[in-house]
Amino acid sequence: MAAIAIETRNLHKTYRGGGREVHAVRGISLSVREGEAFGLLGPNGAGKSTTFGMLTTRVQPTSGSMRVAGADPVADPVSVKRRIGAVTQHNTLDRQLTALENLEFRGRFAGLSVRTARQRGQELLERFGLGDRGDAMVHRLSGGQAQRVMIARALLTRPAVLFLDEPTSGLDPQTRVNLWEMLREMHAEGQTILLTTHYLEEAEALCERITVVDHGRTLASGSLEELTSLKGGDSVVSVVHEPGTSLMNVLEPVRRIPGVSRTEADGATLRVFTDRLHGVVPAVLRASLDAGLFVLDVSVRRPSLETVFLALTGREYRE
């Protein structure tokens, strides 16, 4: 049994300002073990960055309790900050400094000597393939390079927990895959990682356990296998009809097809949840044709976080 690195209980955050209240987080409970790669997955505005902010001491929770790396971010933020590294969603590199200086000063802010900080900084830059970019001012770095410098900066103090808020958003696919490789390596070396992402495939690629959040609430939580077998164990067949088509007459016959566990009408799109694709797709199509409907498109989604999300919310997952 590994020790617990992060634990939250019933976290809430309500932003107040301008006469408005935004309930960004409404009861998120997490538990991340040491050495684990944990994903917080959710669409835009789900409350991921707010949760990230609370765990990393920048955002004060409205209620609920937390423990991060053995300390309370509210009562003892300095201890938490000393033990974590955080990569924020936006580029927060110090633009007045070079890449290496960014690392140097992060180390010095944490009490390292100039020499140690620079030495570790150079090592990290080399490890991330940026050994020759140390003297570059931040605005001369590409998006992917800047992101790697941010990660290097977060690692400089050898944190017990590494937090990453949407580490690959805005990066091209190749750069993203490279970054995944880096994170996987770190994780293999025992680094505890909590990352937020709105990319399903990113959570699938990197995380052992995942919490799916939406509108500030936890929808489901568990390993990828647990999640997919829990709810989205079914594949989803989506049949798109001509706009304006009524699906009234087709729902009943489809429901009677062997292997179909659930059907859903979403406008002119018919969604069929099934645990066996074999034979179901042709049968669904035949039902549509028999009802005299025009089919525009058919797609099949294998069990994945996408089908989990679909099953949990009844909404398509939009990245």
Place this chain on the structure above:
Amino acid sequence: MTTQILRAASEGHAVPPATAARRALRLVRPFLALLARDVRVLRRDLGGFVLRSVTQPLLFVFVFAYVMPKTQGGGGATPAPGGVSFATILVPGMVASAVMLQGIMSVSTPLVMELSYTREIEDRVLAPVPLWTVGVSKIVAGAVQACVAGLVVLPCVLYVHAPGQAPHVSLGRWPAALGVLVLAALLMAALGLLFGTVVEPRKLSTLFTVMMVPITMLGCVYYPWAALDKVGWMQWVVLANPLVYVSEALRAAFVPGVPHLPAWAYLGVLTVGTALVCALSVRTLQRRLTD
């Protein structure tokens, strides 16, 4: 529904003094590093810094202590009360306004950007130090720049003047002048921190035009406070202006012969006022840094 925030174990037991001391000691290095960061940035733009500090005062003394006396012929510039030359009045005033400009600008301008567009400040929010040290380090770094600006401007205004118009300034009371300079620099840097924290970026330039110019014009920079007795109400209105106390305090140090505000007035404002503005600005920044 609401769950009590669990306080860390630290609340349960009092922190022994040894630990408190060690904690404070542990802050020294990070704090120096925060300062070192600002110094590193300043070093990159040393020329710009000197230019920003010196241009305005130099032009001013050039026009008013050199050109104007010459145009009026025979060095007949209007003597201030007590028959001292305008240049004499200007020396402390120019130093004071340089300290004010650099103190406020050097802190507020970058801070406004770091807080808004670039969000770079998050870098320092995540540094393992209490948030107040971030604010205090900004004040100290800004005050250092303000002091340097004042010291750079001083020789300029001492040596630029028309023949026979030399300022009669005594540098003998330099420890007093230096003390005033440091206090004034801290006050202005703290004001800069306050402005930088509360002002929206697009209103920054408006702030400078509608605040800096009046503060300078009504800051006893170009005339001693005592001379305002001819415009009685104004003598009282300008007391709301922090620059007045800086100008007058420096004037008292450099030109004790010219009538000036009583020492208790400017020393009171420069100590108590500075402490209050520092505390207020650091707290305001701290609030701004956490959601």
